Amino acid sequence: MSAKEHTPKSWLSKLTMPRNEWIRENVEPIKDLTPESQYMYGAGVTSVASLLSLRGKRGARTRHIIYEKWMRMEGDPIISSAIQLLVTAALGGHETSGDLVFIEKKTEFQEDAKLSKFVDEIREDLAPLFNRVAYPVAYTGAVFGDSFARIYSDKNRGVFDLYIDELVRPPLVQAYEQGSRTLGFTLCTSESNYERLDVMQMARFKMPRTQWIPQFGVLEKNARVHLAEDDLTQVPLMPSMIGGSLLYNAEEPYDNLAASLLGIVGQRWIDSIDEQIFSINLASTTKEQQERVLSSLKDMLLTSKRLAEKALQNGQPNLERVRYVFPVFQDKQLVSVNPPSGSGRTANITIDDVMLHAKLLAGALGVDLSLIGFADILSGGLGEGGFFRTSAQVAERSRMIRAALTDFFNWIIDIHTLTKYGTVFNPSERPWQINFFGSISALEAEKQRTRTDAMTAGLNIIQSMQMLKEMGANKKVMSTFLTKEMMLDEPEAELYSQIAESGGAEGEGGFPPEEQPQNGGEEEVPNEAKEGE
Known part of the structure; x- marks a missing residue:
């Protein structure tokens, strides 16, 4: 009997399946798939064009139309308050210093004097920058799904400034990805309307892509990206698609709310116009008398109009009494004719219609309407702790923002250490961790x-x-x-x-x-x- 037969099996082999056996059971059967297999079992024809959703309400749109829609929604008071609440819940804030982001040492590296000093230097250099840009970067990223910061660095100071203002807003920056890695950017805010930046010059805050947004460009991307390629370096650099925004699911409720508000406001303006038609009996009067009566009536109506316009312009009511003398000959009459019956609306737009769409809009953003100025909704049902019950919905969205912010700050720290110290830590070997003050109260x-x-x-x-x-x-x-x-x-x-x-x-x-x-x-x-x- 050979020595190999006497060798006992390792403890790992008793608990696991060998590589060749696993491949034989799970990978090799795919060789039987052929183009005919797609049709033999009624699978039908599949096409990447299905991502465009050309039918229905959610059809494909161009990049600038999508961003234009979100920019308009961003100015809505309900949406703005909801996004601010989500970002505030995600960041927290120190009760005395007001700091939002904390660069702290990992527990396993606290005993290492060199790495501890290294983390302390990073904190001193970057913590003020992170606290300055954390809130606007998170807010913009929640609205558009992406947010960008122009990095300024040198060999002596590392990263010393971050530019996050209007010239790097997502509609003006196109990110490029190789697979799922962001490797470059193009900007249209330069003299030639085209500027190319790399990852050492620009950092990207990227919200998780939880839902696909139908948009043009996916067909062109499909023509170049081959998913059968295993070597990631051979995958072409392609534009990143729009996604990750918290506003996409809120588009339809926003449109319905805007229509309801427009309807109720328009109804009030229409009701403010008080019109009547007057009929004057001018029988058995001379032409001169008819002209004088009509002229007097016209002057009275114009005077009333001028008084109303003056009150609106001055913003003050008219406190004077106005009296008109209208001569009548024999049985001459001034008759008021009301609008014909049935010509008005049959039902009024009520505040309940507006509140329904407002609740749907807030729910689509993951925030209860009671938390953004409608606290009376809480009365009579939730009792003590009701605010925590409703605000618990904020927790999940806030954790998404925190995760994206952590990746964003680690990106900048890597550029800082690369520029200043000439090295970059592996993600699993980083001696620091990004923390936020406290946790979400709800x-x-x-x-x-x-x-x-x-x-x-x-x-x-x-x-x-x-x-x-x-x-x-x-x-x-x-x-x-x-x-x-x-x-x-x-x-x-x-x-x-x-x-x-x-x-x-x-x-x-x-x-x-x-x-x-x-x-x-x-x-x-x-x-x-x-x-x-």
């Missing part, structure tokens, strides 16, 4: 509530077990009760039911019989006690 409140509920449930189980034991229940009865009535899992109920066989609290130690101390039926007496005897 999320913490939910954690505390969950912990309290769990403790209360545990105490109820203990009380029930104590009562069962006092009633003389054995292990089987207690296990059945905990499983059927208290709805515990059987292993847990079996473990807890052992207390039925314990000696209780009166000096027997609470051990099951098999775990009682063995000393001839007596407990071991400490040495001090023996000497005292």
Whole structure:
């Protein structure tokens, strides 16, 4: 028998599947796929053109139209307040210094003096910059899905400034990606309307792409990007598609809210116009009398119009009394003719219509309407802690913003260390970590509530077990009760039911019989006690 046959298998081979076997079972079967397979089983024709969604409300749009829509939505007070709330919840802020971002040492590197000093230098150089740009970068990124910062650095200071103003807003910057890595940018804010920057000159805040936005350009991208290529360096550099914005799902509610507000405001303006048609009986009057009567009536109406215009221009009501004298000959009459019946609207636009679309808009942004100026909605249903219940919806969106900000700041730190120290840390070997002050209050409140509920449930189980034991229940009865009535899992109920066989609290130690101390039926007496005897 050879020595190889005597060699025992490694512990890892007993727990895992060999590479060749895994490939044979999972990779090799794909060789049977052919172009005919797509049609043989009724799969039909698939095309990347389906991403354009040419039918329906969400059709493909060009880049500038999408950004133009979001720029208009950004100015809406409800949307602006909701985004500000999300960004504020994500960043927090120190209660005294007001700092938003903290560069801290990882626990495993705190004992290393050199790395600790290295992190301290990075904090001193970059923390003021990060605190200055954190809020506007996060706000712009939440609106457009991307946000950019122009990096200024040199060999002596590293990164010493970040430009985040209007000239680097997302509509003016096109990011380019190789696979999922951002490697370059083009700007249209230069003399030639084209400027090329690399990752050492520009940093990108990129929100997670959780939903595809139909847009033109995907067909051209499909013509060059070949997903069958395994070598990432061979994948061409292509423009990044628009995505990640928190406003995309809110587009339709925003349009409906704008229409409702326009309708209710227009209704008020129309109702403010008070018009009547007058009919004058001029029978048996001379031509001169007719002209004088009509002229007097015209002057009265024009005077009323001028008084109303003056009141609007001055912003003050007219406190003077206005009286007109209208001569009447014999039975001559001035008759007011009302508008014909049925010509007006049959139903008014109410505030409920506006509130419905406002709630839908706030919900699409992940923020409850009660948190952005409509606190009266909370009355009569949620009770104490109602604000935490509604604001808990903010937590998930805020964590997305934090994750994107962490990548953004690590990007800038890498450029800083590369420029100043000539090196870049691997992501897993970075001695620093990006932290934010505290955590989201609503999320913490939910954690505390969950912990309290769990403790209360545990105490109820203990009380029930104590009562069962006092009633003389054995292990089987207690296990059945905990499983059927208290709805515990059987292993847990079996473990807890052992207390039925314990000696209780009166000096027997609470051990099951098999775990009682063995000393001839007596407990071991400490040495001090023996000497005292």
